[in-house]
Amino acid sequence: MSDLLTFHFDVDGDDFTSAGQASVQIKKNLRQLGIAPDTIRRVSIAMYEGEINMVIHAGGGEADVTVSETYIEIVLKDQGPGIANIEQAMQEGFSTAPDAIRSLGFGAGMGLPNMKRYTDYMNIESEVGVGTTITMRVNI
Amino acid sequence: MNNYEHSVYLDVQKCIGCTTCLRHCPTQAIRIKDGHAVINERRCIDCGECIKICPKKAKKAVCNKLQDMDGFKWKIALPAPTLYGQFENMDDVDYILDGLLKIGFDDVFEVSTAAELVSAYTRIYLKRKDIKKPVISSACPVVLRLICLRFPSLTDNIIPMLPPMEIAAMMARDKAKAEHPELSDEDIGVCFISPCPAKASYVKNGFGSYKSRVDKVISISDIYFQLINAMEHTDNIKSLSKSGMIGIGWASSGGEATALFNDAYLAADGIDNVNRVLDQIENDNIPPLEYIELNACTGGCVGGVLTMQNPFIAKAKLQTLRRYLPVSQNFIPKEQEGEVPADYFFSEMPTYYPISRLSASMSESMRMMSEIQTLRKELPGIDCGACGAPTCQAFAEDVVKGNANLSDCTIMYRSQLLEYLSSKDDTSDGK
Structure with missing residues (x-):
C-alpha cells in the first residue's frame, strides 16, 4: 500500500458556500504530482459535483481520494436519505433538489450524469434511509 | 519562463521580515529567509499585492524613468485610460494629453482609442463558431500568468487578441512613420503610462513568443507631479483626444465587458475573486457565458498599485469625464467588418507552466x-x-x-x- 496516496476531506453539510473546497484542494495536490491538466479537470468536476450533491441532499459527508500511478479513485460517502431509484437519478435533468437550491443555480439534474461522463468508472451503492457511497475512478 | 524578468522587487534595507506579505501573496511566492522576504520568481505573477500591503514600503515596482526615453528621436506616450481618473476638476482629456506633450513627448496615442477597436473586433471574434466559450479576456497580464500557472485547462479560453496597449503601440508607430517618413524604427520610442507593475513585466518579457511593441513603461505615480505641473486649463489647447465612453470605460472593472453589447458576460475584479471565478469555470459551475473579464486589481485598472487615486474615486471621476462623450469614436473600416486582421492576434499563446510539480x-x-x-x-x-x-x-x-x-x-x-x-x-x- 506504500505506493498509494490518500486524501481525506470532511464535507460540511451546513455550509453551502464552502462546498467545493475539497475539489479545489485536490486540484492543487494533483498539480503537485504532475498529473495532466485534462485529467485534473475531470477529477475536479466529478468531485465538485459529488460534493455539491452531498451538501444538497445528505447534509454533508466524507470524501476520500486515492492516487496511484495509474488511476485516481474518489469515494464519496454520506449518511443521507439514500437514492430510491438509481437508474432514474442517473437521467439527465432528473432532480429532487428543492426549489431554493435550484434558484441558486444548482439541482439541474446534471450532477450524477456529469460525474459519470467525466470519469472512467462509477459505481453507486445506496440504501434508502441509510446513505449513499459513490466510487469513481479516473485512469491516468 | 525560468528567465522571467519581474517588476516587483525588494528593498532589503527596509524589509524587517515581518511576514505581512507572506500571507497576502496569492501564489505563495514569498518566504522569509535570513530576516527578510525572498520572492520566488517562478511563482510571482507581478500582481503587486505585496507592494500594496507592505507596512515598511520595502516592496517596490521597477519601471522606467522619463529620462529613459532620451535615446529616441520621436517619443510617443501611450496613456492608459486610468490616468484620466487621477486629477481634480478634470472635464477634458485634452488637458492631460497636452500636458504629456509639454513634459517631453512628441506625440500621444491614447490606449483608449485602441481599446475601442479591440472591443469592436472582439464583438466580431465572439461570433466565430470554432472558439472555446466562455472567452476569457487577455487584457490583464496578471490574470494571464495566473491561468498559465494554476488553471492549465483554461489556457485555450483566453482570447488570442492583443490587449489595447499593444494595438495602441502598433498604431502609434504606423502613424509616426506615415507622418514622418524620415524616422526609422529605432528612432521611434513608445512609452506606456502604466497603472501597474505587471504591464512593465509584460513589456519586458513578451507573451509566449510575442515581443511587445512598447519600448518603455513609466508609472502613473512617477510622472504624476511633473505632469500636473505642466497641465494648463486653458481654452486654446489642441484637440487631441479621440476616445469615447467605451475606451475610457476599460479603466474600471466591467467596462471592457459591457462594450461587447452582450449580456452574457461576467466581470470580476480583485485577485481572490478572480481565483474563485476561475475555479468555478474549471468546475463547469457557471451559467452559459460568452465573455469573462477578469482584473487582478480591485475595481479594475484604476486599482493598480502605481496609481495616485483611490480606485473608487478614480472610477467616479471617469464617469463624470465620460458623461458627455460619444459611445465610441473609433470604428473598424467597412471592408474589415467580417473578420479580425491577423496583426490583432498573438503569434503564439503560452501554455501551462507546471511550477508546483514536486518532481x-x-x-x-x-x-x-x-x-x-x-x-x-x-x-x-x-x-x-x-x-x-x-x-x-x-x-x-x-x-x-x-x-x-x-x-x-x-x-x-x-x-x-x-x-x-x-x-x-x-x-x-x-x-
Whole structure:
C-alpha cells in the first residue's frame, strides 16, 4: 500500500458556500504530482459535483481520494436519505433538489450524469434511509 | 519562463521580515529567509499585492524613468485610460494629453482609442463558431500568468487578441512613420503610462513568443507631479483626444465587458475573486457565458498599485469625464467588418507552466507528497509564519523539497526544548 496516496476531506453539510473546497484542494495536490491538466479537470468536476450533491441532499459527508500511478479513485460517502431509484437519478435533468437550491443555480439534474461522463468508472451503492457511497475512478 | 524578468522587487534595507506579505501573496511566492522576504520568481505573477500591503514600503515596482526615453528621436506616450481618473476638476482629456506633450513627448496615442477597436473586433471574434466559450479576456497580464500557472485547462479560453496597449503601440508607430517618413524604427520610442507593475513585466518579457511593441513603461505615480505641473486649463489647447465612453470605460472593472453589447458576460475584479471565478469555470459551475473579464486589481485598472487615486474615486471621476462623450469614436473600416486582421492576434499563446510539480517523476512526487502529509500532521497548524513560510502546509512542502529545516518551526522547537529541559530536571533530581 506504500505506493498509494490518500486524501481525506470532511464535507460540511451546513455550509453551502464552502462546498467545493475539497475539489479545489485536490486540484492543487494533483498539480503537485504532475498529473495532466485534462485529467485534473475531470477529477475536479466529478468531485465538485459529488460534493455539491452531498451538501444538497445528505447534509454533508466524507470524501476520500486515492492516487496511484495509474488511476485516481474518489469515494464519496454520506449518511443521507439514500437514492430510491438509481437508474432514474442517473437521467439527465432528473432532480429532487428543492426549489431554493435550484434558484441558486444548482439541482439541474446534471450532477450524477456529469460525474459519470467525466470519469472512467462509477459505481453507486445506496440504501434508502441509510446513505449513499459513490466510487469513481479516473485512469491516468 | 525560468528567465522571467519581474517588476516587483525588494528593498532589503527596509524589509524587517515581518511576514505581512507572506500571507497576502496569492501564489505563495514569498518566504522569509535570513530576516527578510525572498520572492520566488517562478511563482510571482507581478500582481503587486505585496507592494500594496507592505507596512515598511520595502516592496517596490521597477519601471522606467522619463529620462529613459532620451535615446529616441520621436517619443510617443501611450496613456492608459486610468490616468484620466487621477486629477481634480478634470472635464477634458485634452488637458492631460497636452500636458504629456509639454513634459517631453512628441506625440500621444491614447490606449483608449485602441481599446475601442479591440472591443469592436472582439464583438466580431465572439461570433466565430470554432472558439472555446466562455472567452476569457487577455487584457490583464496578471490574470494571464495566473491561468498559465494554476488553471492549465483554461489556457485555450483566453482570447488570442492583443490587449489595447499593444494595438495602441502598433498604431502609434504606423502613424509616426506615415507622418514622418524620415524616422526609422529605432528612432521611434513608445512609452506606456502604466497603472501597474505587471504591464512593465509584460513589456519586458513578451507573451509566449510575442515581443511587445512598447519600448518603455513609466508609472502613473512617477510622472504624476511633473505632469500636473505642466497641465494648463486653458481654452486654446489642441484637440487631441479621440476616445469615447467605451475606451475610457476599460479603466474600471466591467467596462471592457459591457462594450461587447452582450449580456452574457461576467466581470470580476480583485485577485481572490478572480481565483474563485476561475475555479468555478474549471468546475463547469457557471451559467452559459460568452465573455469573462477578469482584473487582478480591485475595481479594475484604476486599482493598480502605481496609481495616485483611490480606485473608487478614480472610477467616479471617469464617469463624470465620460458623461458627455460619444459611445465610441473609433470604428473598424467597412471592408474589415467580417473578420479580425491577423496583426490583432498573438503569434503564439503560452501554455501551462507546471511550477508546483514536486518532481519530474510521478512516483517520486507521490513519495514526497506522502512525506509532506506525515510532516504536516506533526506541525502545529496555526500558520503563524514565524518559520518564514505562509502556512504549515507550505512549510512542510519546503522541508520535504529541501528548502527549509524542520528546526525553523519555533513552536515545535519550543516544545522540544521544554521536553529536553524537563527531562534534564528529572535526571538532575536523580532520586
